Amino acid sequence: MSWLKKAASDTQITHGNRIWLYVFAAIVMILLVVPTLIVIPMSFSDSQYLEFPPSKWSLRWYHEYLDSPKWMRATVKSLQIGTLTMLVATPIGVAAAYALFVSGHKAARLIFMFLITPMIVPVILIAIGAFYVFGQIGINNTVFGIVLAHTALAIPLVMIVTTSALRNYDLNQERVARSLGAPRIKAFFLITLPQIKFSVMTSALLAFLTSFDEVIISIFISGGVNATITKHMFSALRDYIDPTIAAISTILVIVSTVLLLTTQYISSREKKKK
Secondary structure (H helix, E strand, C coil), X not given: CHHHHCECCCCCCECCCCHHHHHHHHHHHHHHHHHHHHHHHHCCECCCCCCCCCCCECCHHHHHHHCCHHHHHHHHHHHHHHHHHHHHHHHHHHHHHHHHHHHCCCCHHHHHHHHCHHHHCCHXXXXXXXXXXXXXXXXXXXXXXXXXXXXXXXXXXXXXHHHHHHHCCCCHHHHHHHHCCCCHHHHHHHXXXXXXXXXXXXHHHHHHHHHHHCCHHHHHHCCHHHCCHHHHHHHHHHHCCCCHHHHHHHHHHHHHHHHXXXXXXXXXXXXXXX
């Protein structure tokens, strides 16, 4: 019980004073995590329908997923689109965040808010707008169109993460390099970028996951041979209950978790080096 009497921060607030907050956070985490955890055992069921708990354990639906040309094609396409989105959104988002941060212009905050509006506006509105505009120029159901739409969603995340890193970085280091004759772009790549590289890696990962997990926009503007795995999953849920979805969801959860844990591991190693 001595733990409850210890200070929770630099103030006099103790863990005991915050016990209600810990309980509330635990309840929220349980409500968010438990539905996901339920899907995992369901994916190992041998039943023709979604069943929890499974009456018989089997890898049947994982074989169904791995042996299906349709699911494999959609998976490869999602990986391709996610990678392209990451490669496009990351440099654009980093450049925008850097430019707005160092500009010092009064309008920089307004421009920043405008660029992150895709995070504020309901995704369904973006999907409808993209579907109409892309239909007019003929890029619906194309990789280019999907990457373009997913990039619009990913750039705000990249900007927010990068801006946060820049606020904790001493720009005087770059100014010293520039005062010694280095061009701004060279000073950025040699001095600033190495200092914020972990944040850039994190934002790139978030851009990839944003694209890979995106559903609503994919439903509107992806299709045919360029349909993403999330669109196929939605169609499977809408048309018939296929336990293959549980197996795919489990794989997606594992992949996302591994990627996030990898970034945390890299972050901890970077902090130890410092």
